[in-house]
Amino acid sequence: MSSPTTSEGALAIGEIRTGFVRHSTEVSLEEASAVLRLVPGEQVRHAGRPRAYAVSPAPLTGVDCAVPSARGRRVQGVGTVTSRATITGGRVLQVCSSATLVRSRAGYRLPWSHYLGRPGVVECLGRVDLRDAAAGFAEAEGGTRGIALGSIAEQVMDRVQGSPLLDGRLPLRAPRGSWRWAVEDGEPLFRFTVLRDGTRLVRLAVPGHGAADLLDLVEDLALHDWLLGTVETILGRAGLGSAPPDRTLRHVGPLVGHVLHHWMPAARIRPELVPLWDAVDRVHGLTRQWDALVARVRDQLALDTVAMLAGAAARRDGAAGPG
Amino acid sequence: MLVIATSDKGGTGRSVTACNVAYRRALRGHDTCYLDFDFGSPTSGAIFGIAGIDHGVASGGLHRYLQGDVAEPERVDVWAASSRRSLRARPAATGRLVLFPGDLGGGEFTMDTDVLHRCVKLLVRLDEEFDHVIVDLSAGRSHAAEMLLTATADPELARRMEARWLVFHRWTRQHITAAAGLVHGKSGLVQFAAEHGHRKGSLLEAIRFVRTAVISPDDAAARGLQATQQTWLRRVNSDLNDRAIQLGLGRSFVISSIPLDPVLQWREQILTDADVYDNLANAGTVEAFSRLAEDIESGETWSRP
Amino acid sequence: MTVPELDAKALTDRIRVERVPRSHLSLELGHLYMEDLLAGPDALRRYFAGIAPWAEFVRSRHAARRVSTCFMVDEYFSAVRKPADLIPELVEAAAAAGLTIDYLARESACADAGGVSPAELVLERVTPDPPPGTDGTRPPARASGWLTNSEGMARPHRPSEAMAAPRRWEPPRQNDVRLHSICLDVQLWSETDGGRLWSCAFLSAVWQLLRLGVLRDEGRAVVVPERWDGPYPAEWGDLPPVVRLAERAHPFTAYRTMTLLETRFADVEAAVRLILGQVAVDPVVRAQVAEQASREGVDVPDELVRRVAHVFTDDL
Numbered sequence A: 001m002s003s004p005t006t007s008e009g010a011l012a013i014g015e016i017r018t019g020f021v022r023h024s025t026e027v028s029l030e031e032a033s034a035v036l037r038l039v040p041g042e043q044v045r046h047a048g049r050p051r052a053y054a055v056s057p058a059p060l061t062g063v064d065c066a067v068p069s070a071r072g073r074r075v076q077g078v079g080t081v082t083s084r085a086t087i088t089g090g091r092v093l094q095v096c097s098s099a100t101l102v103r104s105r106a107g108y109r110l111p112w113s114h115y116l117g118r119p120g121v122v123e124c125l126g127r128v129d130l131r132d133a134a135a136g137f138a139e140a141e142g143g144t145r146g147i148a149l150g151s152i153a154e155q156v157m158d159r160v161q162g163s164p165l166l167d168g169r170l171p172l173r174a175p176r177g178s179w180r181w182a183v184e185d186g187e188p189l190f191r192f193t194v195l196r197d198g199t200r201l202v203r204l205a206v207p208g209h210g211a212a213d214l215l216d217l218v219e220d221l222a223l224h225d226w227l228l229g230t231v232e233t234i235l236g237r238a239g240l241g242s243a244p245p246d247r248t249l250r251h252v253g254p255l256v257g258h259v260l261h262h263w264m265p266a267a268r269i270r271p272e273l274v275p276l277w278d279a280v281d282r283v284h285g286l287t288r289q290w291d292a293l294v295a296r297v298r299d300q301l302a303l304d305t306v307a308m309l310a311g312a313a314a315r316r317d318g319a320a321g322p323g
Numbered sequence B: 001m002l003v004i005a006t007s008d009k010g011g012t013g014r015s016v017t018a019c020n021v022a023y024r025r026a027l028r029g030h031d032t033c034y035l036d037f038d039f040g041s042p043t044s045g046a047i048f049g050i051a052g053i054d055h056g057v058a059s060g061g062l063h064r065y066l067q068g069d070v071a072e073p074e075r076v077d078v079w080a081a082s083s084r085r086s087l088r089a090r091p092a093a094t095g096r097l098v099l100f101p102g103d104l105g106g107g108e109f110t111m112d113t114d115v116l117h118r119c120v121k122l123l124v125r126l127d128e129e130f131d132h133v134i135v136d137l138s139a140g141r142s143h144a145a146e147m148l149l150t151a152t153a154d155p156e157l158a159r160r161m162e163a164r165w166l167v168f169h170r171w172t173r174q175h176i177t178a179a180a181g182l183v184h185g186k187s188g189l190v191q192f193a194a195e196h197g198h199r200k201g202s203l204l205e206a207i208r209f210v211r212t213a214v215i216s217p218d219d220a221a222a223r224g225l226q227a228t229q230q231t232w233l234r235r236v237n238s239d240l241n242d243r244a245i246q247l248g249l250g251r252s253f254v255i256s257s258i259p260l261d262p263v264l265q266w267r268e269q270i271l272t273d274a275d276v277y278d279n280l281a282n283a284g285t286v287e288a289f290s291r292l293a294e295d296i297e298s299g300e301t302w303s304r305p
Numbered sequence C: 001m002t003v004p005e006l007d008a009k010a011l012t013d014r015i016r017v018e019r020v021p022r023s024h025l026s027l028e029l030g031h032l033y034m035e036d037l038l039a040g041p042d043a044l045r046r047y048f049a050g051i052a053p054w055a056e057f058v059r060s061r062h063a064a065r066r067v068s069t070c071f072m073v074d075e076y077f078s079a080v081r082k083p084a085d086l087i088p089e090l091v092e093a094a095a096a097a098g099l100t101i102d103y104l105a106r107e108s109a110c111a112d113a114g115g116v117s118p119a120e121l122v123l124e125r126v127t128p129d130p131p132p133g134t135d136g137t138r139p140p141a142r143a144s145g146w147l148t149n150s151e152g153m154a155r156p157h158r159p160s161e162a163m164a165a166p167r168r169w170e171p172p173r174q175n176d177v178r179l180h181s182i183c184l185d186v187q188l189w190s191e192t193d194g195g196r197l198w199s200c201a202f203l204s205a206v207w208q209l210l211r212l213g214v215l216r217d218e219g220r221a222v223v224v225p226e227r228w229d230g231p232y233p234a235e236w237g238d239l240p241p242v243v244r245l246a247e248r249a250h251p252f253t254a255y256r257t258m259t260l261l262e263t264r265f266a267d268v269e270a271a272v273r274l275i276l277g278q279v280a281v282d283p284v285v286r287a288q289v290a291e292q293a294s295r296e297g298v299d300v301p302d303e304l305v306r307r308v309a310h311v312f313t314d315d316l
Helices: A029-035 A112-116 A130-138 A149-161 A211-238 A245-258 A271-284 A286-320 B014-027 B062-066 B113-127 B143-153 B173-184 B189-195 B227-246 B262-266 B273-277 B283-298 C041-061 C083-096 C118-124 C200-212 C263-276 C283-296
Strands: A011-020 A045-047 A053-055 A060-066 A076-088 A092-103 A121-124 A177-183 A189-194 A200-205 B002-007 B032-037 B097-100 B132-139 B163-170 B207-214 B254-259 C023-032 C067-073 C103-106 C146-148 C185-187 C189-192 C195-198 C242-244 C254-261 C308-312
Touching (some): A011 A149, A076 A149, A092 A149, A130 A177, A200 A211, A271 A286, B002 B143, B002 B173, B014 B132, B032 B113, B113 B143, B132 B143, B273 B283, C023 C200, C263 C308
Parallel strands (some): B002 B163, B032 B132, C023 C254, C254 C308
């Protein structure tokens, strides 16, 4: 697998986009595999448990541009970005585009075939400070962002969503979730920032774990964080408790049918990393908020049902009354 | 759903009405975006009261996007960015309201397959997150109109997004003729559609007219007109109705009539309910906007042939 | 209490990619256009006699290593000579010069190898050489059917906007230029009434990749050489993509390839090298080759194009 791995003096950076698969129903594993054939000839991997999950082969994108820097330094990087698309539970599509930054041994650009021999690696041609690059990418709002990993992820996502196998009839709409992450070497680190436009930034380092392991973790966090945000937004529209029941139902119905059962934290990450998931969850209260939202949905539906039954009973009594 | 607003000529109040419709859809809890494809004069920034982009953004707007200069066009969250306090006070349970502005000083440009491809890609992309995508075109036969007609015939778009067209025209003899020409005339919308992959007759089913600056003879009394003037008005109105029917713009194809509103003519902006209470806007205009916002989705005019 | 360590490998469907046997070197005994093959048996004998010393030199350099030889018949663009006549003639002419053709390939098999198109597979693996300033914001301008090493010749055309100033001429620039540029634009295919017509350069690049054994279709090897018993057919299409002519031969696919050619093919092969420089190998296959090579103590460059050598000479 071509996911980046950190080695001595390397930094892996990436962006994740999360959204609903543009399809009226959940897609089966077979459909997901067909939709994710981003490199014809290469195979899609999939698993049925603990829940349906499929991973695309990794197409490459060539870049030759500045690498990120918080201090606004301009260092040229040349190499390839690797992308992977995943479909979880037949409903949630995620694309992650990432690259590992390393120092180049040559001080100039080599023939392109050299970079294709090291997929997913971007070689920095100047003196690069990897801490500065990590901060520029996944901590600061300003600075030089350099490689447009987000755009690359968006393009891959558009490609998947444009698959003729998807009918485009989404049961519910939501903006894509956006995460930028940097995995570094060195002392344990977890630094989380939320930008004004909702983009999540995370810098992390876990000794003994490369970017491939940590990517699964970040992807899982991004998925659950996005699910939570999406449910919150849709419930906000539903006007729970204040709007008429039909409006509530119009918004809440698709949630129950298509979203609520996708909450399955840390289903796919390495067991040693589960405590890290739990720690993040404790601080940010993802599961607590989720439980509260789900309880609210269920209570409201129960209440509406009672009201509806009472209404029906009253009409029946009225009809059977004196007359 | 894709809603495309166009008009026979300028000065119909198309942009201001379309902006208000977008605003009203969002108020109803629908995620709505507004695309300023009026390449000659993008004014939606001014209508939504967004400071600094009265006539488009400096870079990265829809012009630049369609020409391939940027990967994604700039987006403006109207609720957050409007300089009008009444808009910033976003009520609970409203949908998102996002403006995609044009570019400052960007003119019309020719359409080629790349531009078209980017247009389709953008619309498909927006359909993923918005309930309503409202596109405001330039007046008359424009490159933008051609682009949208071609884009909506694209199979990738067509099988996913239903497109509805609103053709705006003022309620005068010349405008009725011009609007009929734009829709039914030589190299008009219907003919262009038929030549560019639309199923025969399908575009006509998707077009409804919005009459603007309408003076209803019934209101005339209230305006203090004399009886002879009222009679004359009634006769003119009836002539206009006859002409509209002859030209295929009859009642059954009309989705909305927006009354003449001097305030709106001079100051193109979003009319909030508060503006009505403060007597800054006419209740009739706001009601027409509100009804149109309702009817673009479910109005019974759509069910007629 | 000790909790047993759980295996977190959730992906039950592990990727299966077929391994192929490999020689150390695949030596191509020249290349001829169909019109060259019309010149008759004597011309062919002269040709192989000329090439024999070169082939001998290569063999002696690879003593005690596995070397297989191959020859490709260009019947994609024209198929004047039939296999039944040509193959015996080729084998005989080579033998007269003391050479053995182990494998014979049809060029059209690079376009269609029965159920799979190697050319299509390669096209999907092309990752274009990015000009400086490429940050991924925009998808690479797919001047469809072309590949370049530079910026400026196949410049993407921009829609003209009313009242915009005319643009000035700018020289093209090689993407990895040091001092001066050498700019190449290569056409991969053209559109014809009968569908897509692959260029000679592109099919030759595919041919190199087949010999390197790095193409897979859903994990399966794309071309497997077959023996042909009995007389050769009248139609090329009736032959398998690659025929093993020799009784005993080292494997068709190899760690490296070498091709002996006349200088008139230099342009085509420069284009082949440009294409190969922009093809990314399936990472699983890449790892397999590296593992296989290190087990055998063979040195294989990471860079695909550096596994491919050419010898140009007219001194045949």
